[in-house]
Amino acid sequence: MAPRRFEKRRVGQTDLEVTTLGLGCASLAGIFSAVPAEQARATIAHALDLGVDYVDTAPQYGLGLSEHLVGEALRERDRRPIISTKVGRLLRPVPPGQVGKGNWAHPLPFNQHYDYSYDGVMRSFEDSLQRLGLDRIDILYVHDIGVYTHGEAANKLLWAQLESGGYRALRELRDSGTVKAIGFGVNEWPVLMDALALGDWDVFQLAGRYTLLEQTSLDPFLTACIARQVSVVIGGPFNSGVLVGGDKFDYAKAPEGVFARVRAIEAVCRDFGVPLPAAALQFPLNHPAVCNVLPGPRSPQELDGILDWWDADIPDALWTALADQGLLAPGTPVPGGMV
Template identity: 75%
Template sequence: MTQRSFETRRIGETNLSVTTLGLGGASLAGNFTRVPEDQARATVAHALELGITYVDTAPQYGLGRSEHLVGEVVRNASPRPVISTKVGRLLRPVPPERQDKGNWAEPLPFNQHYDYSHDGIMRSFEDSLQRLGLDRVDMLYVHDIGTVTHGVEGNRPYWAQLSGGGYRALRRLRDEGVVGAIGLGVNEWEVLMDAFALGDWDVFLLAGRYTLLEQTALAPFLATCVDRNASVVIGGPFNSGILVGGDTFDYARAPEAVVRRVREIGAVCRDFDVPLPAAALQFPLAHKAVCNVLPGPRSPQELDEILAWWETDIPPELWTALAEKRLLAPGTPIPGGTA
């Protein structure tokens, strides 16, 4: 198999660089739909064979399943890719009748418990190393802190944990060289602005808020990232499937206004004979804060389809047409200028 020549971008001011296309590990763990373990491992292996050098996972994904599957492949890879995982959830064994499986088709026999404290983050990190079977990971994200997951009042004690000791734990891990970069991985940009008040971060994983469909994170968040030399990984580039022909947006049935906007964007793409998913994948990289786009294929075949979209030649006029039809937020970076 011929490796692709991917562009690489640096993570903040660290020594880490990643290919601009990465591999997300949530779907591999059976998010909504079962994924056979051999298929999941083959997908990770295929990504590495293609030349992708960044793989993301988390304790939440399959309640430990994703970290186990990713670790089985990457620990023997040479060279080893950049690996990120997440903290903020501890997994505790539970009898089957008491398990909260959430959206996971076949999770491991654990329930998750939130803990963003100093000791909770250190424990979460150590547990992840054991599940991965690795001596280190490269990037560590605080996972799903914020009002989207916890509500306004529910988030207050968790934020107090992060500000009161959790951030210190992350800084300690980075300063000691145990991890190369620290950040947050969330579905809302507002909490990332709050995070800037705590201190310096290297990278953020933001899902769904800076996509071809939605650019709400453009200002002030992405502008602040440029000013603070923090990189951004874009998760959920297809907005939960609506940009690849599905009917879900933010993990729920898409409202009519969203469906209508997707139709309008799709019509422009058809005018230029460009698949809508190709435009969705390539769009975020025009912003200089963005270092990586992170789709989550379920199989080597899905990854090959993503790669075909990734390599689609998109004429600059497509982006200009989207801007002229006001389908991109004013000021959105596009190749050759801004919307």
């Protein structure tokens, strides 16, 4: 199978370039429902064979399972993609009956412990290398720090860990060349404004907050990223599935107001003969700060479906029509200008 020619975009001011389509590996670790290991590895291999050159994982995904699957799929290949993983959670072994499974169907027998300190970041990085069975990680994200995950009181303590030591660990790893880029991977953009005040970063992975359904991060966050030359990877382009016919939004049952907005967007797409998921997938890349969109297929067949959406022709007039109906935020970049 000949690889496709995906556009590549630079990551911040680093020498890394990523394909604009990436592979997110949370779904492959069995979020909400199980994915057979062979199927997960086949999905990763299929993505790489097609020319996708950026793979994202994390210790949280399946409590170590995702990193193991990624490592198994990559170790026998002659050429590796750009790999990102995350810090902030340490995994501690427990008896299988004591695993806090959360949304994971078949996680490994660990529980997670939050630690954003200097030692915690270094330990997390080394543990990820062990689980992946690889000698390098290109991009290292601080994972899920913020009020959304921890609540206000606990987050203050964890942010103090990052501020007093974790950031220094990340800088040391980058300055030494051990990793090439550092950033955050979160579900809320205000914490990324705090990150920009804390120090210098290369790339942020933001899930669900700059999508066809929601552009709350447009300003001041994405505007600040342009000014600071920080790239943005858009995770969750389908908002947990509600933009591809599912009933989940932000990892839970979508409220009726979300469904109503999805129906309105879908009606506009239908008028132009464009599948809603195709518009959702391609939308974020209209913004100049965005370097990559990161869907999470669960099988090679789902990935092929994503590629069909990726290849769909979307007329510029569709974005204008969405804006005219108040379905895109004012100032949203689209081909040819802003709405």
